[in-house]
Amino acid sequence: MSSQFKYAVVGAGAVGSYYGAKLAHGGGHDVHFLMRSDLGAVKLGGLTVRSKDGDFHIAKVNAYGSAAEIGPCDVVLIALKTTANDVLAQVIPPLLHKETMLLTLQNGLGNEEWLAKNFGAERVLGGLCFVCLNRVAPGVIEHFGHGTLSIGEFHGPPQTRTARIVQDFRDSGIDARAVQNLITERWRKLVWNIPFNGLGIAAHANTEEVLRDENLHALAINLMRETITAADKLGHNIPASFADEQIERSWPMGPYRSSSQIDFEMGREVEVESIWGEPLRQATRANTDVPRLEMLYALIKKLATKS
Amino acid sequence: MSSQFKYAVVGAGAVGSYYGAKLAHGGGHDVHFLMRSDLGAVKLGGLTVRSKDGDFHIAKVNAYGSAAEIGPCDVVLIALKTTANDVLAQVIPPLLHKETMLLTLQNGLGNEEWLAKNFGAERVLGGLCFVCLNRVAPGVIEHFGHGTLSIGEFHGPPQTRTARIVQDFRDSGIDARAVQNLITERWRKLVWNIPFNGLGIAAHANTEEVLRDENLHALAINLMRETITAADKLGHNIPASFADEQIERSWPMGPYRSSSQIDFEMGREVEVESIWGEPLRQATRANTDVPRLEMLYALIKKLATKS
Numbered sequence: 001m002s003s004q005f006k007y008a009v010v011g012a013g014a015v016g017s018y019y020g021a022k023l024a025h026g027g028g029h030d031v032h033f034l035m036r037s038d039l040g041a042v043k044l045g046g047l048t049v050r051s052k053d054g055d056f057h058i059a060k061v062n063a064y065g066s067a068a069e070i071g072p073c074d075v076v077l078i079a080l081k082t083t084a085n086d087v088l089a090q091v092i093p094p095l096l097h098k099e100t101m102l103l104t105l106q107n108g109l110g111n112e113e114w115l116a117k118n119f120g121a122e123r124v125l126g127g128l129c130f131v132c133l134n135r136v137a138p139g140v141i142e143h144f145g146h147g148t149l150s151i152g153e154f155h156g157p158p159q160t161r162t163a164r165i166v167q168d169f170r171d172s173g174i175d176a177r178a179v180q181n182l183i184t185e186r187w188r189k190l191v192w193n194i195p196f197n198g199l200g201i202a203a204h205a206n207t208e209e210v211l212r213d214e215n216l217h218a219l220a221i222n223l224m225r226e227t228i229t230a231a232d233k234l235g236h237n238i239p240a241s242f243a244d245e246q247i248e249r250s251w252p253m254g255p256y257r258s259s260s261q262i263d264f265e266m267g268r269e270v271e272v273e274s275i276w277g278e279p280l281r282q283a284t285r286a287n288t289d290v291p292r293l294e295m296l297y298a299l300i301k302k303l304a305t306k307s
Numbered sequence: 308m309s310s311q312f313k314y315a316v317v318g319a320g321a322v323g324s325y326y327g328a329k330l331a332h333g334g335g336h337d338v339h340f341l342m343r344s345d346l347g348a349v350k351l352g353g354l355t356v357r358s359k360d361g362d363f364h365i366a367k368v369n370a371y372g373s374a375a376e377i378g379p380c381d382v383v384l385i386a387l388k389t390t391a392n393d394v395l396a397q398v399i400p401p402l403l404h405k406e407t408m409l410l411t412l413q414n415g416l417g418n419e420e421w422l423a424k425n426f427g428a429e430r431v432l433g434g435l436c437f438v439c440l441n442r443v444a445p446g447v448i449e450h451f452g453h454g455t456l457s458i459g460e461f462h463g464p465p466q467t468r469t470a471r472i473v474q475d476f477r478d479s480g481i482d483a484r485a486v487q488n489l490i491t492e493r494w495r496k497l498v499w500n501i502p503f504n505g506l507g508i509a510a511h512a513n514t515e516e517v518l519r520d521e522n523l524h525a526l527a528i529n530l531m532r533e534t535i536t537a538a539d540k541l542g543h544n545i546p547a548s549f550a551d552e553q554i555e556r557s558w559p560m561g562p563y564r565s566s567s568q569i570d571f572e573m574g575r576e577v578e579v580e581s582i583w584g585e586p587l588r589q590a591t592r593a594n595t596d597v598p599r600l601e602m603l604y605a606l607i608k609k610l611a612t613k614s
Contacts, residue, residue: 215605298522
């Protein structure tokens with residue numbers, strides 16, 4: 001059965017808009033969107049999702065320009081770019097009651113830790129989105145494929161509350177599941193993101209170009225191995241064969257450009273710290289030698305920083 | 308005493324034009340320039356060198372469009388970009404007599420080997436140029452500083468002929484010297500070129516930006532260490548302290564852009580194989596682990612290849 005949770009969505013980019021719209025439209029849930037630049041357009045024109053699973057439009061969206069207007073919620077979906085985490089310190093407090101859950105759908109490592117430090121670890125959950133989305137205009141989201149959402153507790157195995165959120169997403173048409181160890185899942189996702197998002201920037205190469213170039217292909221595998229080794233040292237066991245699986249599942253993607261590559265090419269901020277910086281720092285603290293990750297971080301940090 | 312050597316200069320870029328012009332003007336030597344795109348301009352307007360050591364102009368330059376017009380010479384200075392080595396197979400034969408020496412002033416590794424394979428190892432010498440030059444227009448060279456030329460035999464220590472060439476350059480106002488082991492000197496030069504030329508492309512960073520960026524600075528030192536280790540494995544001993552010396556001598560260069568970075572930014576061919584590819588292949592054959600050099604090569608090869 002679905003919950004009666006009141007949801008807030010912070011961040012109206014592709015991820016927040018898509019999952020929020022699915023909850024509201026597909027599941028009939030009570031969803032409130034906190035927006036900034038898209039607020040006017042969405043109040044006027046609603047939210048549109050174009051998808052091969054079927055287009056839909058929400059004419060009247062609960063969209064707000066401040067968290068105070070939304071007030072306390074049961075679940076806050078956090079879908080801001082990790083480069084904007086500072087904003088959350090101001091935005092989240094009005095959304096909290098005693099048991100409010102903070103579910104970060106953000107990329108990479110360090111986001112749960114940040115929320116835990118600022119609002120208490122017991123509130124924090126995380127979700128990993130495996131989805132191809134693009135925000136083509138304010139309030140207009142294109143959904144190219146997939147959509148799996150893996151949700152877990154920051155600390156410990158899934159609880160009743162985890163299962164209820166998963167069920168809400170499933171009722172809304174999202175292929176959601178609960179995961180036993182969220183941070184292990186984050187490392188598994190990084191095994192793909194570190195090389196492919198990284199070489200999208202450092203080599204200006206899309207997924208297919210990385211796979212077809214002998215040297216970049218080998219480099220991608222070596223970056224995956226470094227990531228798996230670092231994860232292992234940190235207590236997250238990922239089998240070595242996982243690297244080969246990631247290569248195999250990348251071929252059907254064709255000339256796919258990761259969100260980081262698109263951000264970089266559009267001159268937008270790149271999530272340097274959550275995707276490369278924080279994994280590197282954790283690997284270094286665990287005394288793992290990750291020369292290629294270290295180099296990738298140095299290059300991307302320089303390339304993506306406006307001078 | 309100066310020799311009566313007849314010199315040919317193949318390649319009328321900054322390096323060939325500068326050292327050829329010094330030999331002709333400063334030393335009064337018999338120098339013949341083989342040119343392609345600049346031929347008309349130089350025949351008409353001569354060669355101009357603008358230098359803090361004093362400007363000079365050669366009004367009547369022995370400039371030719373074909374090697375056959377030049378005929379056999381005693382010394383052929385080879386100053387083509389290494390990416391154009393294929394051309395040499397046609398260009399050099401008309402310049403040869405029985406004892407013609409081939410002195411390559413080209414960058415990186417593999418050029419002496421290529422000449423030896425094609426024309427016999429006994430003919431081959433190499434020179435390393437430590438000089439800041441820019442060809443600002445056809446026949447117009449700007450000389451910013453330095454100019455040291457280290458000349459050695461491809462095989463073995465300096466011979467009488469080596470000393471005669473060195474003397475010709477010295478008489479022409481060039482700070483030339485003979486080196487005991489040419490290939491060791493090439494590796495020493497690579498200790499600088501591999502990181503700084505490389506990060507000029509891969510990180511879009513000039514010398515000063517590399518030095519001032521904490522992560523790139525550390526990366527440059529690690530690339531130097533890999534280069535020194537590879538050289539050592541190949542029998543070319545370079546002390547570990549050499550890396551620190553290279554960092555120290557780079558600070559006064561300011562925001563210097565290497566020739567590779569300029570080539571890359573201008574959309575010209577980059578000498579990928581001689582500066583990174585061949586050192587990597589030699590390191591790999593010597594079972595030396597050079598993950599950063601390997602990664603740098605993969606990135607630069609992709610970035611510098613027109614797609």
